[in-house]
Amino acid sequence: MKADGTRRPGRGNFPRHRWTARPRSESARIARQSLEDPAERTVSNPILEVRNLVKQYPTTTAVDGVSFEVPEGICFGILGPNGAGKTTTVEIMEGILPPTAGEVRYRAEPLGARFHEEAGILFQKTALQDFLTVRQCIALFRGLYAKGLDVDEVIRLCALEKLADRDSRKLSGGQQQRLLLAIALVNDPEVLFLDEPTTGLDPQARRNFWELMESIKARRKTIILTTHYMEEAELLCDEIVIMDRGRIIAQGPPRRLLREHFADVLLELPRQDFPERARSLPLKIIDASDRVEITTQDLEGTLRTLLAAEVPLTHLRVRPGNLEDLFLELTGSELRP
Amino acid sequence: MIRRLFAVLHARNLEFLRDRGTLLFTIALPIMIVIGMGFIFGGPGRPLFKVGVLAAQIDPASDPFLRERYVDFVPLADEAVALKKLTHQQIDLLVDVRAPVRYWVNTDSPKGYVIEKLLLAADSGALRQPVTGAAIRYVDWLFPGILGMNMMFSCLFGVGYVVLRYRKSGFLKRLHATPLTAFEFLSAQVLSRLGLILFVTAVLYMGIGTIIGFHNSGSLALLALLAVLGALSMIALGLTIAARFSSEELVGGLLNLLTWPMMLLSGIWFSLEGAPRWVNWVAHTLPLTHLLDGARAVMLDGAGIRQIAPNLLYLVVTALGFLAFGAWSFRWRID
Numbered sequence: 001m002k003a004d005g006t007r008r009p010g011r012g013n014f015p016r017h018r019w020t021a022r023p024r025s026e027s028a029r030i031a032r033q034s035l036e037d038p039a040e041r042t043v044s045n046p047i048l049e050v051r052n053l054v055k056q057y058p059t060t061t062a063v064d065g066v067s068f069e070v071p072e073g074i075c076f077g078i079l080g081p082n083g084a085g086k087t088t089t090v091e092i093m094e095g096i097l098p099p100t101a102g103e104v105r106y107r108a109e110p111l112g113a114r115f116h117e118e119a120g121i122l123f124q125k126t127a128l129q130d131f132l133t134v135r136q137c138i139a140l141f142r143g144l145y146a147k148g149l150d151v152d153e154v155i156r157l158c159a160l161e162k163l164a165d166r167d168s169r170k171l172s173g174g175q176q177q178r179l180l181l182a183i184a185l186v187n188d189p190e191v192l193f194l195d196e197p198t199t200g201l202d203p204q205a206r207r208n209f210w211e212l213m214e215s216i217k218a219r220r221k222t223i224i225l226t227t228h229y230m231e232e233a234e235l236l237c238d239e240i241v242i243m244d245r246g247r248i249i250a251q252g253p254p255r256r257l258l259r260e261h262f263a264d265v266l267l268e269l270p271r272q273d274f275p276e277r278a279r280s281l282p283l284k285i286i287d288a289s290d291r292v293e294i295t296t297q298d299l300e301g302t303l304r305t306l307l308a309a310e311v312p313l314t315h316l317r318v319r320p321g322n323l324e325d326l327f328l329e330l331t332g333s334e335l336r337p
Numbered sequence: 338m339i340r341r342l343f344a345v346l347h348a349r350n351l352e353f354l355r356d357r358g359t360l361l362f363t364i365a366l367p368i369m370i371v372i373g374m375g376f377i378f379g380g381p382g383r384p385l386f387k388v389g390v391l392a393a394q395i396d397p398a399s400d401p402f403l404r405e406r407y408v409d410f411v412p413l414a415d416e417a418v419a420l421k422k423l424t425h426q427q428i429d430l431l432v433d434v435r436a437p438v439r440y441w442v443n444t445d446s447p448k449g450y451v452i453e454k455l456l457l458a459a460d461s462g463a464l465r466q467p468v469t470g471a472a473i474r475y476v477d478w479l480f481p482g483i484l485g486m487n488m489m490f491s492c493l494f495g496v497g498y499v500v501l502r503y504r505k506s507g508f509l510k511r512l513h514a515t516p517l518t519a520f521e522f523l524s525a526q527v528l529s530r531l532g533l534i535l536f537v538t539a540v541l542y543m544g545i546g547t548i549i550g551f552h553n554s555g556s557l558a559l560l561a562l563l564a565v566l567g568a569l570s571m572i573a574l575g576l577t578i579a580a581r582f583s584s585e586e587l588v589g590g591l592l593n594l595l596t597w598p599m600m601l602l603s604g605i606w607f608s609l610e611g612a613p614r615w616v617n618w619v620a621h622t623l624p625l626t627h628l629l630d631g632a633r634a635v636m637l638d639g640a641g642i643r644q645i646a647p648n649l650l651y652l653v654v655t656a657l658g659f660l661a662f663g664a665w666s667f668r669w670r671i672d
Contacts, residue, residue, distance in 0.1 A: 044625070094514055095514070116514070116515060116516045117516055121514040123507065123510065124505055125505050126508070126510075131351065131352045131355035132352060136351060138346040140345070140347070141515065143341060144341045144344055144517050146340075146343075228487075
């Protein structure tokens, strides 16, 4: 069914988006803005509440007692490696997977017809109907909602104008994700679920997608984002939970989590430069796949200790901690994409 | 609800119409079958007179007419059945050689005219009882069967595999995340397939009917009603299979399990008259049997709604039953 084609007052105020590469410095500015943007800005009631969620399968417990609240108007990140329970948690939140125990509430009510009308969803993997054009795919989903954006408006928002009459199967990975995002936005959702939206995209397509996300964030929509790209979470999320093995192991705004865990700086050394005997040194050592990381607040003292132990420092790197380091510190294992 | 239903219906119709290969195949296959059948069976009949004799068995000594050469004498004990055969020109003449000798002749049949002369030469005092009725060729009898068979395949496989494909690709899961309900989705699939089947069947009815020179004895509206109910029942039957499973092999096997009994027992190719009682019982559990019985009664005998009411009722009940079961057992995603 085609959308009625009329414009609704008060809608369509998105900044016109252009799919041109931005200079690196500008992307960095976006990143800084995101990090500096106080997550505590939202003090309203939570739009979504997740309470003691458990999902058991015959052989595994995918989600094991997860609780959190999502304040309205923020980008909320769910981070963790594959198999951490992110997607299961999100699918229960989306109302398409029943939990074994616990509940999800939308605006203080159990998930119901209102939630389905007001939620936009982008799954990790979605096939669309064969033989339909981009516009017809969007029109199909527009027809499933009582209210929403005009089809042409969504096409413009997701920069699909030139692809509108193309068979949806003949799109590149990045174009396909933009179409799926358009479908997720077609009902002008109050809450938008994005499950690993940039997985498998090339760096340029990923950066384009992030820019699009920024324009959606600017409309103060609530976004639930699962990802295993730490850069993505740092750039976009106001608040995150980190999951591992079905449980939440850390929660809060990314900046605060980093501040709490990384008053330290990180020293990175290639694994082959780090002799076994040095492991007995009084240092906080974390093993990553190809390197050894040492966290410390006393950089000079640590360097002296390493020099005294005759550890080669030619390839030493010193940097502040990021979310990936946080995950390493919390779980003792590396993020597995 | 209607808005959502039509959104899915419209998209499904577009998908089907753009799938040229499937569309072509859907229309071309039955045309080829019927032209082939018409070519094989629609030619001139055998040059032999066929005379029905009202008796359990024939004794050539009882009447000189029964000793005529080039005449095939068929014993027919039931007068009503025998008269129906004469009306449809499946026999050329019907005689009762018990005194007084009576005979029935179809005045519309040229062969009946000739064989009547032979009979009167042997039995000049035989009492004449004329009947009328156009000949029914095998191709006329087969015609409803071919239309029904095409409907059956289109109903069962068309809907079954489409829903299965949607489930496997994750498209159903995506639809589940919208306000769309299972009932709305299934109704859209049923309506889309129903529209297509009615269109194709109408085209085939007119096209093939013209090619073979078929004449419908009954009401076209009644025939359309029968087609709608028959298609609904068989689409819904296909949905009961596709509602739950996610394996092509399993669904394909189950659909085959349904189509084979219908191919053999629903009377597509030959009549089940005289078959064992249990075969008839099994045959009458199949929706296609009721569709074909009803269609032949209307098309060949000009039956009205009263005569085929039991068939119509059976199709309505099974359509509702299958649809309810399909909606109840429907799964949006692979478990």
